[in-house]
Amino acid sequence: MASREEKLEQIETALTNRFLEMIQQTTDENAKNWSAEDHRINRLSRALAAYALVGLCKISDKDAVSAITDGRDDGGIDALHFHRAENKLLIVQAKYKRTGTGPD
Numbered sequence: 200m201a202s203r204e205e206k207l208e209q210i211e212t213a214l215t216n217r218f219l220e221m222i223q224q225t226t227d228e229n230a231k232n233w234s235a236e237d238h239r240i241n242r243l244s245r246a247l248a249a250y251a252l253v254g255l256c257k258i259s260d261k262d263a264v265s266a267i268t269d270g271r272d273d274g275g276i277d278a279l280h281f282h283r284a285e286n287k288l289l290i291v292q293a294k295y296k297r298t299g300t301g302p303d
Contacts, residue, residue, distance in 0.1 A: 207297055211243060214295075218246035221264040240295055245269070248277035248293035255289060256282045266291075 201209070222242045224230075230238065249263035256263075258280070266280040278291040 214243050214246040214250065217260060218249050218264060219243075221261065222246055222249070222267065223269070225269050227269065240297075243295040244293050245277055247295050248291040251291050251293065252278055252280050252289060256280060256284075 219242055222245050224238050225241050230241070233241070245267050249260065249267060252258060252263040252266055253260060263278070263280070266278045268276050268279060275292055276290055277293050278289075280289045280291075281287070282289055
């Protein structure tokens with residue numbers, strides 16, 4: 200059975216390969232002093248939000264990435280998508296963390 204670290208590595212690799220090329224580094228003013236690792240984790244969080252939309256709405260990766268929000272006044276929302284087929288608005292908040300074992 201894979202270790203926790205191996206599982207995290209598999210998840211990060213999958214998110215990176217599938218979404219990171221399409222996700223820009225945040226332009227939020229608060230992020231100007233972030234390390235490269237902070238920016239990478241932020242992009243992985245937004246990739247996780249896109250992945251959730253792909254799974255829930257059966258949309259393309261590109262459409263899911265276009266639903267990502269980025270800004271300091273987004274109220275913590277990472278993605279918004281109106282799913283026409285089900286007449287539902289999906290609001291996604293995602294946080295990718297390598298530490299801990301569960302929610303904060």
